[in-house]
Amino acid sequence: MKKISLLGATGSIGIQTLDIIRGHQEAFQLVAISAGRNIDVVRKIILEFKPEFVSVQEKVDCETLQTEFPGLTIGFGPSGIEEAAVYNKADILVNAVLGSVGLSPTLKAIQAGKTIAIANKETLVTAGHLVMEAARKHNVSILPVDSEHSAIFQALQGEQAKNIEQLILTASGGSFRDRKREELKNVTVREALNHPNWSMGAKITIDSATMMNKGLEVIEAHWLFSLPYEKISVVLHKESIIHSMVEFHDTSIIAQLGTPDMRVPIQYALTYPDRLPHPTGNRLSLAQIGKLHFREMDFDRFRCLKFAYDAGRAGGTMPTVLNAANEAAVAAFLEGKITFLQIEDLIERELTKHKIITNPDLETIQEIDEQTRKSVLSLI
Ligand SMILES: NC(=O)C1=CN([C@@H]2O[C@H](COP(=O)(O)OP(=O)(O)OC[C@H]3O[C@@H](n4cnc5c(N)ncnc54)[C@H](OP(=O)(O)O)[C@@H]3O)[C@@H](O)[C@H]2O)C=CC1
Numbered sequence: 562m563k564k565i566s567l568l569g570a571t572g573s574i575g576i577q578t579l580d581i582i583r584g585h586q587e588a589f590q591l592v593a594i595s596a597g598r599n600i601d602v603v604r605k606i607i608l609e610f611k612p613e614f615v616s617v618q619e620k621v622d623c624e625t626l627q628t629e630f631p632g633l634t635i636g637f638g639p640s641g642i643e644e645a646a647v648y649n650k651a652d653i654l655v656n657a658v659l660g661s662v663g664l665s666p667t668l669k670a671i672q673a674g675k676t677i678a679i680a681n682k683e684t685l686v687t688a689g690h691l692v693m694e695a696a697r698k699h700n701v702s703i704l705p706v707d708s709e710h711s712a713i714f715q716a717l718q719g720e721q722a723k724n725i726e727q728l729i730l731t732a733s734g735g736s737f738r739d740r741k742r743e744e745l746k747n748v749t750v751r752e753a754l755n756h757p758n759w760s761m762g763a764k765i766t767i768d769s770a771t772m773m774n775k776g777l778e779v780i781e782a783h784w785l786f787s788l789p790y791e792k793i794s795v796v797l798h799k800e801s802i803i804h805s806m807v808e809f810h811d812t813s814i815i816a817q818l819g820t821p822d823m824r825v826p827i828q829y830a831l832t833y834p835d836r837l838p839h840p841t842g843n844r845l846s847l848a849q850i851g852k853l854h855f856r857e858m859d860f861d862r863f864r865c866l867k868f869a870y871d872a873g874r875a876g877g878t879m880p881t882v883l884n885a886a887n888e889a890a891v892a893a894f895l896e897g898k899i900t901f902l903q904i905e906d907l908i909e910r911e912l913t914k915h916k917i918i919t920n921p922d923l924e925t926i927q928e929i930d931e932q933t934r935k936s937v938l939s940l941i
């Protein structure tokens with residue numbers, strides 16, 4: 562029985578993780594959760610899964626829940642998430658919280674020796690060097706949940722890192738894949754949220770439409786697989802059936818395929834190196850699909866991908882600026898305060914003016930993150 566602490570339990574990945582736990586009660590037990598402000602869903606999770614520790618974002622929600630569940634230990638705010646992350650009975654932490662708010666709890670969980678199943682890519686983007694260094698020091702495994710990285714991780718089983726020619730990440734192209742840049746001026750939030758293949762949270766769906774999601778994933782891959790940016794490429798693949806590939810020096814390419822269903826990579830991270838049956842049993846039929854398509858990536862059309870490669874290569878605090886500017890700009894777009902193309906403009910402006918700091922510690926990263934968000938907000 563694996564005991565799980567789940568950060569971001571009320572979100573898209575969180576709910577799908579609960580699906581896996583529900584489907585395999587013989588294998589998994591939920592012992593701790595954190596959530597933001599969706600208290601109705603938190604209530605349901607408490608009643609169904611009976612976790613021993615719960616954390617929510619705001620004190621007022623914590624107090625409401627405490628009166629409803631007097632026997633339960635409930636925390637709130639940043640210290641509450643950290644408590645959930647290091648919950649003593651948990652064997653594994655599933656980090657499915659949104660944004661760089663996940664960094665500090667991840668580092669705390671690593672220090673506590675927890676295995677980490679990481680969906681929260683912003684944490685690896687903003688401070689991959691700190692996370693991977695801490696994981697090495699405390700001999701902790703960081704297991705990828707993001708579909709592309711899970712695919713690569715699966716393709717690398719039994720292989721040696723020295724034989725890798727390159728990683729090939731697949732990108733669906735998102736909601737506006739077939740539109741030209743000039744056709745993006747007046748697109749709406751509703752249109753941007755209409756991802757062709759995946760049902761995901763709002764922020765990542767917008768990231769997918771700007772191609773920033775793939776940019777963040779390139780940086781995520783750099784840290785998870787310890788490879789230079791020259792060895793990480795991206796190809797457009799509109800069906801999201803091949804979740805990513807590894808090319809080896811002998812020209813062999815190993816790919817992982819499947820229906821676009823995040824429960825597969827989530828479950829693999831939870832069962833690794835073992836596998837369990839899929840909760841629904843929905844299988845991929847290549848004969849039914851018939852054709853798969855691939856197209857070269859256009860860096861002028863998808864400028865955020867270029868920003869991410871440049872920020873990743875520059876290193877230091879540059880990826881922190883990329884991520885924080887993106888988080889702030891996407892939130893503003895979702896609130897209807899800026900247009901879709903202004904997301905790129907705001908990020909470019911922050912990257913251009915930033916004076917890089919090399920090898921930043923946690924405090925520096927948190928400071929630059931906060932400054933960048935403020936700077937973006939001051940322009941909106
Ligand atoms: N969705 C997907 O298919 C995929 C997601 N990912 C990554 O996984 C992560 C989560 O994505 P997704 O599930 O889509 O996001 P959602 O927006 O659906 O969920 C985010 C979760 O984080 C919580 N949360 C947000 N802000 C805070 C905060 N300040 N303090 C505490 N909790 C907070 C939310 O709480 P509440 O709702 O209660 O307010 C919710 O539980 C992201 O990093 C994303 O890039 C990676 C691959 C695929």
Ligand SMILES: CC(=O)[C@@H](O)[C@H](O)COP(=O)(O)O
Nearest residue numbers: 707708732733734735769774
């Ligand atoms: C499901 C998942 O892992 C997402 O990150 C997904 O990859 C988004 O798809 P695109 O960014 O390729 O549109």
Ligand SMILES: [Mn+2]
Nearest residue numbers: 707708709778
């Ligand atoms: Mn992904």
